[in-house]
Amino acid sequence: MNQLETFHITATRSTPEVLFDYKRQVLSLRGVSSPEKTTDFYQPIFELIPQIAQLPQPSLHVELQLVHFNSSSAKALFQLLQTTETHFLSDHLSINWYCDEDDDDMIEAAEDFSDMLDININILINEEI
Amino acid sequence: MIETPNHPTSSPSEQFLPRQKSHTIMYVDDEEHNLRVFRSSFRRHFNVITHSDPLEALETIRTKGVDILVTDQRMPNMTGTQLIETIRSEFPDLISIIITGYSDIDAVTDAINKCGIHRYITKPYDQQELKSTFDEAIKLEQLKKDKEELLTKVEGNNKQLETQVEERTKELQEINHKLIESLEYAENIQKTILSDPDELEGIFQNSMIYYKPLDIVSGDFYLLRRLGDRAVIGAFDCTGHGVPGAMLSMLGNAAIDNALASNIVRPSELMATVNNKIYKQLKASPNRVGDGMDGSFLLFNKHTNKISFSGAKSDIILFRNAELERVRGNRLSIGERFMDVDQSFDQHNIDATGVSEIYMYSDGYRDQINEAYSQRFKTSRFHALLSRIHKEDFLTQSQILDEEFKKWKGSADQTDDIMILGFRLQPN
Numbered sequence: 001m002n003q004l005e006t007f008h009i010t011a012t013r014s015t016p017e018v019l020f021d022y023k024r025q026v027l028s029l030r031g032v033s034s035p036e037k038t039t040d041f042y043q044p045i046f047e048l049i050p051q052i053a054q055l056p057q058p059s060l061h062v063e064l065q066l067v068h069f070n071s072s073s074a075k076a077l078f079q080l081l082q083t084t085e086t087h088f089l090s091d092h093l094s095i096n097w098y099c100d101e102d103d104d105d106m107i108e109a110a111e112d113f114s115d116m117l118d119i120n121i122n123i124l125i126n127e128e129i
Numbered sequence: 130m131i132e133t134p135n136h137p138t139s140s141p142s143e144q145f146l147p148r149q150k151s152h153t154i155m156y157v158d159d160e161e162h163n164l165r166v167f168r169s170s171f172r173r174h175f176n177v178i179t180h181s182d183p184l185e186a187l188e189t190i191r192t193k194g195v196d197i198l199v200t201d202q203r204m205p206n207m208t209g210t211q212l213i214e215t216i217r218s219e220f221p222d223l224i225s226i227i228i229t230g231y232s233d234i235d236a237v238t239d240a241i242n243k244c245g246i247h248r249y250i251t252k253p254y255d256q257q258e259l260k261s262t263f264d265e266a267i268k269l270e271q272l273k274k275d276k277e278e279l280l281t282k283v284e285g286n287n288k289q290l291e292t293q294v295e296e297r298t299k300e301l302q303e304i305n306h307k308l309i310e311s312l313e314y315a316e317n318i319q320k321t322i323l324s325d326p327d328e329l330e331g332i333f334q335n336s337m338i339y340y341k342p343l344d345i346v347s348g349d350f351y352l353l354r355r356l357g358d359r360a361v362i363g364a365f366d367c368t369g370h371g372v373p374g375a376m377l378s379m380l381g382n383a384a385i386d387n388a389l390a391s392n393i394v395r396p397s398e399l400m401a402t403v404n405n406k407i408y409k410q411l412k413a414s415p416n417r418v419g420d421g422m423d424g425s426f427l428l429f430n431k432h433t434n435k436i437s438f439s440g441a442k443s444d445i446i447l448f449r450n451a452e453l454e455r456v457r458g459n460r461l462s463i464g465e466r467f468m469d470v471d472q473s474f475d476q477h478n479i480d481a482t483g484v485s486e487i488y489m490y491s492d493g494y495r496d497q498i499n500e501a502y503s504q505r506f507k508t509s510r511f512h513a514l515l516s517r518i519h520k521e522d523f524l525t526q527s528q529i530l531d532e533e534f535k536k537w538k539g540s541a542d543q544t545d546d547i548m549i550l551g552f553r554l555q556p557n
Contacts, residue, residue, distance in 0.1 A: 031502070034545075067498065067502065067504060068498055068505050100507075103505070103508075
């Protein structure tokens, strides 16, 4: 049983739920991200990416559903997506970013990420508000 | 404290049943013959002291101490119950047994209730029975003592724990107090960089500064400067909050001050100059992880009635003829690593005809999380709120902003530093 099969961080008031679905190779982050020590929180998630890339069928699907992230989390998320970009061929990488319909700020943030990273981020609108 | 008879006792852990001859029994009887019989019957098992005179007996108990007092009821000078009554107040733990004829039972029963006689034995007594009465009494007394000792020990441990907890709490309180004290001191220093709202008197009808740091000191800061008919306003939000945010704010404030001192007032120029300065300064630090600041520069010329604005990941809101207009800045932060040191910023030149209010703000208000941690306040709600209240006087507005904020936040933590500046161009 390796670390990948059981990777799960539960959400707190200031950190999101982070889950790696080993069977489907889906990494999801959900909730609020404003940790006291951003680097400490994101480090194990960064380390996950090269491990996923070592799997027999290297592919990754990232799902982001964030209520709020602070500026240092923005840098960490940026770095995370950048890392996925370097470890996976674009055919084997997909990123879905879920935003509330009325949340222009989040939609713009996702667009900015997409522009700056030069990767395709699918911005999906939550409708169950 | 429990009064214990003065005799060698063994600790409760060492024994449970009374050890032979470790206890002292006193027998008081006015008949010498009875004393002799008693002595020979119990000498083997106990230290036996006998007295024919109750007064002498009292004296011996006081000086030597005994575990068990056995006394005849009928004696000259003093009855057995009187003897027990006298001595009990001095030695409450003393086990007293009375030996009496049938005719005295009423008096003895009375005494049992009054002064806690352990038992009474009727004459003639059975030696074996008396022996087991002694053993039982000693055992009971020992258990009582053990219990008391344990209770004392537990009480002592509890007290020790309480003291430890108290000490640690006090230590933590002191540390916390020191930290808060130094933060409050830092707050005073930070306040010195925040401009006096009176600075812009004469340019605007009036103004509002709604300023709510997350941790006493803030990463948000503002700067108001009047230059004749013109007002220059800067409103910035540094990455992070608390002390790191506040330190960055000092850096930002110094950079803006410098630029203004070089007579740079055009918002796009100000933004570019400040960016250049901050970018170089932050880049010089090898450990930085994307620190920087977002914010707006606004120049208002009262004479020409023109507004100029540049924004770094920051917008402003105008109300023109009661309609909300959002003017958007560039989507780039100052000091951001993807940016060029010579990055230029757009300048929006706006005719202020019909403009009643201008709002500049950090993202703290609209990014506030709700009680369920499921939603932010968002730009949409922020716009709706300002549209609803912009006509009110600024005091009322800041009260409403505060009420709405508290209502939205509920028991959730404040998300970020908050700053909303409002300026009124026309009397309403």
